Amino acid sequence: MNKVIRIGTRDSELALWQAKTVQTALEKLGHNTELLPVKSTGDLNLEQPLYEMGITGIFTKTLDVAMLTGKIDIAVHSMKDVPTALPKGIVEAAVLKRANHKDVLIHKGLDFLTAEGLIATGSLRRKAQWLNKYPTHNSVDLRGNVNTRMKKLEDSDWNGAIFAAAGLERINLTPENSLDLDWMLPAPAQGAMLVVAMENDTETRDILKALNHRDSEICVHIEREFLKILEGGCTAPIGALATIEGDEISFKAALFSLDGKKQVSIERKIAIEDAPNFGKECAIKVLNNGGRVLMEGIKEALN
Structure with missing residues (x-):
């Protein structure tokens, strides 16, 4: 690929570390890159709690706009910050190997x-x-x-x-x-890094496939599917963790009330080949086991 791959990132030390990790991996594969840091809405407003700011993707929106307007080719995110529904035209291109989820x-x-x-x-x-x-x-x-x-x-x-x-x-x-905090359930996809690209940019997407870690991708997709069905976004106390052990996936997740006094939890194991729709199935079980009422109470309290 002759063109320079423009990498969008937030400008915090951690976000830059993540973007540089992707940059190094791409350059080792022989590609030219350029880092383009920007400030997100979430970084600019440090006084207001996230759930009060009223929009999803608060740490990704600025980079989404930069990508859709052709200013960057890819963006690197902490995957737990990314909404479960990406903007039209933007797709997941690689999930890097997951780091510590705790x-x-x-x-x-x-x-x-x-x-x-x-x-x-x-x-x-x-x-x-x-x-x-x-x-x-x-x-x-x-x-x-x-x-x-x-x-x-x-x-x-x-x-x-x-x-x-x-x-x-x-x-x-x-x-x-x-x-x-070994007892605390992490945010869905915590510890994972996501690279997104334009859906129609097949050349860049093909290049990024080399960075994808399949086991991490399977696990975070289960967690994020669970989150999506519960309609949690960034505004509900939802923890979820999927891990692969041999040919099995272990999954633990829970929805909590805002004060922590109530919870609806689930813990299951399945074969890896049964992963598709597993997060959705677990979320539906939680909703039917008291989670729907709990979720309605959370939304009412936050609105």
């Missing part, structure tokens, strides 16, 4: 776990699961890129804040005072 607590000592505590997070999912496990605690909203959130935690009286382990690991920011 959430991690950055803390100032763990004594508060057995007493009252104040936890910072901008995620309804993390908040709900934390309050489910620690009902005597309170939470405070925390926004910004990884570096900004770490600084806000340092300057606050909060007991701790919750981060995605993969984000900290990618830019070597995991501190000693961190604790893996």
Whole structure:
């Protein structure tokens, strides 16, 4: 390919790391590339909680526009930030091998776990699961890129804040005072990177196939299908994790109430060949088992 592949990305340290990872992989395959960082709406508004901003794809919309107007050829995203329905004309081109899917607590000592505590997070999912496990605690909203959130935690009286382990690991920011939250269900596709391209750009899409990791693709698609059927988007406390063990897929997922007091969960195993529509089937079971009423309550509370 003679043309330069223009790579769109957000301009945070983590987003740039992700884009440069794709850039390096493409250049190793012999392709010329150019990095084009932009600021997203989600990065510009750090005061308002995400669920109050009222649109999906808040971290991807600016890059979507840049791609649809021909300013970039591909965009690199944290896949958990990408809406389950992509804009018309834009398609998934590669899911890179998934990194650490876990959430991690950055803390100032763990004594508060057995007493009252104040936890910072901008995620309804993390908040709900934390309050489910620690009902005597309170939470405070925390926004910004990884570096900004770490600084806000340092300057606050909060007991701790919750981060995605993969984000900290990618830019070597995991501190000693961190604790893996093995019990917390991650956001669908957490730890995975997605590259999107224009549907009609078959040449670029063919090139990106070399970056796709099939097992990761299977797992995140199940998780995102589960999310899509529940109609969660970025505004509901939904956790989901699919993993491949041998020739089987293990799946755990749950929908929580905003205060964490209620949950509808599911846990199943299937053969890999039964993966198509599996996320949808699990979501329907959750909806029919009390999830539909719970989801209606969440939407009413957030509107």
